[in-house]
Amino acid sequence: MDSSRKRRSSPTIADVAELAGVSRAIASRALSSENRPVSADKRARVLEAAEKLGFKPNLLARSLTTKTVNLIAVIVNHIHDFSDLDLFDLLIGEIQSIGKQVIFLRVGSVERIEDFLRNGVAYHVDAALVFSDFADAASVRKMFRSDDVLMLNGMHDGSSPSVVPDEAIGIAEAVADAAAKGVRSAALVTGRVSSPVEQQRIANYKAEMAKRGIRLLAELRGDYSYQSGRLAAQSPEWPTPDAVFCTSDAMAMGVMDVHREAFPDSNPERFRLYGFDNLSLTDFEAYPISSIGYDKGAYVAEILRFLSDPAAFADGRADVTVPTFFVPRATS
Amino acid sequence: MDSSRKRRSSPTIADVAELAGVSRAIASRALSSENRPVSADKRARVLEAAEKLGFKPNLLARSLTTKTVNLIAVIVNHIHDFSDLDLFDLLIGEIQSIGKQVIFLRVGSVERIEDFLRNGVAYHVDAALVFSDFADAASVRKMFRSDDVLMLNGMHDGSSPSVVPDEAIGIAEAVADAAAKGVRSAALVTGRVSSPVEQQRIANYKAEMAKRGIRLLAELRGDYSYQSGRLAAQSPEWPTPDAVFCTSDAMAMGVMDVHREAFPDSNPERFRLYGFDNLSLTDFEAYPISSIGYDKGAYVAEILRFLSDPAAFADGRADVTVPTFFVPRATS
DNA sequence: CTGTTAGCGCTTTCAC
DNA sequence: GTGAAAGCGCTAACAG
Numbered sequence A, B: 001m002d003s004s005r006k007r008r009s010s011p012t013i014a015d016v017a018e019l020a021g022v023s024r025a026i027a028s029r030a031l032s033s034e035n036r037p038v039s040a041d042k043r044a045r046v047l048e049a050a051e052k053l054g055f056k057p058n059l060l061a062r063s064l065t066t067k068t069v070n071l072i073a074v075i076v077n078h079i080h081d082f083s084d085l086d087l088f089d090l091l092i093g094e095i096q097s098i099g100k101q102v103i104f105l106r107v108g109s110v111e112r113i114e115d116f117l118r119n120g121v122a123y124h125v126d127a128a129l130v131f132s133d134f135a136d137a138a139s140v141r142k143m144f145r146s147d148d149v150l151m152l153n154g155m156h157d158g159s160s161p162s163v164v165p166d167e168a169i170g171i172a173e174a175v176a177d178a179a180a181k182g183v184r185s186a187a188l189v190t191g192r193v194s195s196p197v198e199q200q201r202i203a204n205y206k207a208e209m210a211k212r213g214i215r216l217l218a219e220l221r222g223d224y225s226y227q228s229g230r231l232a233a234q235s236p237e238w239p240t241p242d243a244v245f246c247t248s249d250a251m252a253m254g255v256m257d258v259h260r261e262a263f264p265d266s267n268p269e270r271f272r273l274y275g276f277d278n279l280s281l282t283d284f285e286a287y288p289i290s291s292i293g294y295d296k297g298a299y300v301a302e303i304l305r306f307l308s309d310p311a312a313f314a315d316g317r318a319d320v321t322v323p324t325f326f327v328p329r330a331t332s
Numbered sequence C: 001c002t003g004t005t006a007g008c009g010c011t012t013t014c015a016c
Numbered sequence D: 001g002t003g004a005a006a007g008c009g010c011t012a013a014c015a016g
Helices: A014-021 A023-030 A040-053 A061-068 A085-097 A110-119 A137-142 A167-180 A198-211 A225-235 A249-262 A295-310 A309-317 B013-020 B022-029 B040-053 B059-068 B086-096 B110-119 B136-143 B167-180 B196-211 B226-234 B251-261 B296-308 B310-315
Strands: A069-077 A100-105 A128-129 A150-151 A161-168 A185-190 A215-221 A243-246 A272-274 A291-294 A318-329 B071-076 B103-104 B126-129 B147-150 B161-168 B184-190 B217-223 B243-246 B272-275 B289-292 B320-329
Touching: A014 A040, A023 A040, A061 B059, A069 A085, A085 A100, A085 A225, A085 A295, A085 B103, A100 B086, A128 A137, A128 A295, A137 A150, A150 A295, A161 A167, A167 A198, A167 A243, A167 A272, A167 A291, A167 A318, A185 A198, A185 A249, A198 A215, A225 A249, A243 A249, A249 A272, A291 A295, A295 A309, A295 A318, A318 B296, B013 B022, B013 B040, B022 B040, B071 B086, B086 B103, B086 B296, B126 B136, B126 B296, B136 B147, B147 B296, B161 B167, B161 B296, B167 B196, B167 B243, B167 B272, B167 B289, B167 B320, B184 B196, B184 B226, B184 B251, B196 B217, B226 B251, B226 B289, B251 B272, B289 B296, B296 B310, B296 B320
Parallel strands: A069 A100, A069 A128, A128 A150, A161 A318, A185 A215, A185 A243, A243 A272, B071 B103, B071 B126, B126 B147, B161 B320, B184 B217, B184 B243, B243 B272
Antiparallel strands: A100 B103, A291 A318, B289 B320
16 A cells, blocks of 8 residues: 555655665665675666666755766857857767766856856756856856866966967967968957957967067957958958958958958959868868867867866866967968 | 854755754745745845855755756757757757756767666756757657657657747748749759658758749758768759759858859859758858748747746647748849 | 665745 | 754665
């Protein structure tokens, strides 16, 4: 009579134990992925019972005792900030392959961060991967009550580790390529300068250009978007440089289209064009833009290394970098 | 002496209650978003204590009793299947705005689905949104032990509701546009025909073409990608049609590039070109492809309507549709 | 190896 | 209004 309790909701481990004729503890052990001590026959009985009942553990309940949820928060800006979709496809796949799940937090502004902080959703994740540059490490640690925060937005304080592409390498290669081809002057089309990554990127370009004796004729400010690239190219301040360096491929596409339009038959091109990000788009024939990229696999591998042992990762004091490289295409 | 327990981990509701000098039950009620009965002064004391301690409720523990986690699973294929990023940006934002979070499940194949089924991660979500066409409704319901499954992949059984763009409308408009411009013959470049959505899409094109007296000269099979569009256009079977209908914008881009290359000066174009998806890419000057799209806001609104009251949504027996429309651009 | 016993942090009866 | 107490489903001691 009492065995008919738990009518409608899904079977619990207690049901499995009862059916198998063992204690809950034994059932728990038999079902555990780790190798807990259980006699062979009881394990078999438990497994059979679980199968028969269609038992699925309640991971929330489990996490209450184990203090681990197998949930990773990925914090991004608006999603079109993903300069590279492939990266996230790879990342999510890899995270899943180590048995964890990804919970996406889209944080389009500083206020939203405050919002989450106040309402406290999605705490208790095992770790947080921060791509959004609206969040600093301290805020995120506070937000998730966790020290396992990996900064991927170019920011880092002393306490949280970070992984960043080493942009200096690719930029040096690109500028060297230009110099080798006789470029003496250039324009720089930039993105949101509020971002520390962007500031560093611009500084790298300037340093390399100075080193190679390339004169900076103008610095046009965009926002990484195609439209902002178009606007820059149409701006009255637009100079007549030997080369144009854009801090995003989308902006380079905009620049390219404006000039295709203005000088439909210009052949050879009026300037050498360099983008940044190495979007898969640049493999399209209409936008064969030389760019700067990095090995997504290596990058994700570092992230996974962090996830599988955050403490060890942080131990390596310095922030981890992944090298970038220049990818020549038709526009240079 | 005992008040110093709970040293390092985050404060629990018991800590708050203790500091406020009330019982845990009172603290729970005072902190609840619903209006539970608590005297004003105790509520104030609790709120103050919570603030002071930086208390954040453990949502997992809460969900153990409330049976609701405020977690929505979004199940996708590989991420580049997102024919439209904007959609997911919008979707995640909206879901967050109703206080829920998104957990992303990337399921690249049927085997992966089985995998999840066995390991049973991420159960107990409140609802699942299925974009992946590797999962049928029954599997997903089983997978999540939940009836609150919304099919967005074009599949549906009798039990789970669905939302789909009504492609017939936009396709009819596109074919009508072609017919009005004197198109008498056409080629069709298709995607993965294993997908039911694609099958329906193709059927729609054929029906409309028949209706308008447009002859189908060839049906080339691609996989939605740019490269497959290029391949189709280079195929020996490529006819000389008045128009080319592609079931994705990316394929149309590939077709366009191949022909730009083959006939650099062809002006007017040798055929009218129609894509599908209305990618934001088609706003780029280099790919001004006429396409078929739908209102993402309306689509997401329907999804949200489901999320806020799944039972009511399912009540309206029929599957919900969102109209598509033709978006003319330079290529038609 | 096994079962009993405590909880994890929170909400919710149910009496007062 | 309030608090004591009973769980939610699971795992982790601790004795046997």
